[in-house]
Amino acid sequence: MKGALMVQGTTSDAGKTTLVAGLCRVLARRGVKVAPFKPQNMALNSAVTADGGEIGRAQALQALAAGVAPTVHMNPVLIKPSSDTGAQIIIHGQARHQMDARAFHDYKRVAFEAVQESWHHLRREFDVVLVEGAGSPAEINLRDRDIANMGFALPNQVPVVVVADIDRGGVFAHLTGTLDCLAPEEQALVRGFIINRFRGDVSLLMPGVDWLTSRTAKPTFGVVPYLHGLHLDAEDAIAAWQQAPQDVHKRLRVVVPVLPRISNHTDFDALRAHPQVDLQYVGPGQPLPEADLVILPGSKNVQADLRWLREQGHDKALQRHLRYGGKVLGICGGFQMLGTALHDPHGLEDGGSMAGLGWLEMQTTLEPHKQLREVQGRLGVGLLAGAPDAAVSGYEIHMGVSTGPALGTPAVLLHQAGGGELPDGAVSADGQVAGTYLHGLFDQPAAQSALLRWAGLRHAQSVDLAALREASLERLADTLEAHMDLPALWAAAGLHKRIV
The missing domain is CATH 3.40.50.300 (P-loop containing nucleotide triphosphate hydrolases)
Structure with missing residues (x-):
């Protein structure tokens, strides 16, 4: 056999x-x-x-x-x-x-x-x-x-x-x-x-x-x-068919900059399939369009991708986006960019230090040991938008260790094996900026609906990505x-x- x-x-x-x-x-x-x-x-x-x-x-x-x-x-x-x-x-x-x-x-x-x-x-x-x-x-x-x-x-x-x-x-x-x-x-x-x-x-x-x-x-x-x-989960690159033209009939506009070293863009598969969400990937040389939510995705080289973001003028566009009431979410490397500083003392990616976007009071240092684990938990209160507890599940893949006062208001609370909860990520005091190390944040229907409500979508539906x-x-x-x-x-x- x-x-x-x-x-x-x-x-x-x-x-x-x-x-x-x-x-x-x-x-x-x-x-x-x-x-x-x-x-x-x-x-x-x-x-x-x-x-x-x-x-x-x-x-x-x-x-x-x-x-x-x-x-x-x-x-x-x-x-x-x-x-x-x-x-x-x-x-x-x-x-x-x-x-x-x-x-x-x-x-x-x-x-x-x-x-x-x-x-x-x-x-x-x-x-x-x-x-x-x-x-x-x-x-x-x-x-x-x-x-x-x-x-x-x-x-x-x-x-x-x-x-x-x-x-x-x-x-x-x-x-x-x-x-x-x-x-x-x-x-x-x-x-x-x-x-x-x-x-x-x-x-x-x-x-x-x-x-x-x-x-x-x-x-x-x-x-x-x-x-x-x-x-089905893409192996790596964002295919042309994934970059659909804008759909003005959908009610929530979400934009994801395609970083040169973007990783795990499968985080957004549930949003691509969502009937109320117009998800737009923005490539090199393209301005950030008007949006309700901008998501900074994972990155294999956070410092280099942040420099690219600034070279594209996206940092200024994001400032304007926040000034007009938009929301910004960072996942993994995108979460690290939201802090005040990025440090790479061991030269694991680019080496040295650089300033982050500064919207969350935290710093991130790259360490040689990579965090690899599957996790379960629930959204923090800052992202629930009046909903009851919303369960999340996913995985962490990162070498960064983040510290700072911003982590006192976590985006996610992860279950620990021995009981209790471990805080992850952060939500800004005004509720406009959030970030987490959790990949798969939108995969669970309850958490997905809560996050879309936080981003501004009233009466949010949900998509069961696993069933699809x-x-x-x-x-x-x-x-x-x-x-x-x-x-x-x-x-x-x-x-x-x-x-x-």
Whole structure:
């Protein structure tokens, strides 16, 4: 009953993450004990695991699809960029190094040992392991010491399926070109192809699919239609479809500046799905539009992102926003920006000290130990807007330690294991500015409604993000069942015919 399959892509964002999540759900519905695995991930959206580590958020989503608890072994190497050339290297869920690209290239031999350890751990524990590649195996400049694509698949003899996004155009060139860039022994591992995000009459595509089979002697396992409206956690970047135009019919305007090192923007998925909220992401060179609420998001390099915020003139726009009665909320790194000073004595990001925005009387110092934990609690009274207690749950991922009088009015009260509550974050005396280290602040419906009322939305409704995510996974699995030759795919993966 043991088996494995690796999904590689012709490009980044070809659909590898979504496809693995959908296949995990398909197998889980059939009673198969399945786990996702991504040897190396580069992403600023991360999640806290049940075993107290940090992995890419995509692998946490895939674990949810598989019906299992996420562990550090599902993503043993996580790279979190802090600049254009440097990144924090996380091994088995813990931050180990700060490296530039050249240093990490040399470090890959060590990182591959962690990959192999996790791979064998999952193979022992699960019936099936579905592996996700990174980027494309055809990136020739990255082939040396590759641990993410064929550099993993070949030594472990994992069969591979290659997915391409037809919505980008040139799908047959992408697939044949990718195959041609591989060595003969790597080509032999490729069992076939999947064409993703197709719109239109599939019969018109079939002559091309037949040509592809003739050209490569490999089958196409399915043509997956473009699925609009899926509510699934993004692996990293904010996609163009997430940056919707302003909707004047929605009653609460929320703006999020897209910081250069924005992290965990999945915090705002519930707001994107909310029928009363117009959520706008604001990129470089764009002014902050009028809003009821501006949210400063998480950041992997708080000082650098705060400098960028000032270079864009957003600090002055935020001052004007507050002067006219608007609200400002900071999450994690955005919370740290709201204080009077930021200190990085160990050079963990930029090093040195700089002034914060000064709206909360507190200072933040970056310490080498990263706080990683799942938490539950309730909103503080400053954010309840006359509502009863509102439960929150989420996670903390930060290296900053904040101190100061502002913390005496916490934004959130977290439950402690031995009883009692631990204050987190702060709310300003005038109630206009608030911040917290808690990711997932809007995910629970009661807290979401209370926060929207605090921001100015009367009669706020709520969105159950967990239910939307679950419905999306079921819809995704149904689609794969309908549009893919799954028996052929499972056979290619070496799976026992009982699940076919």
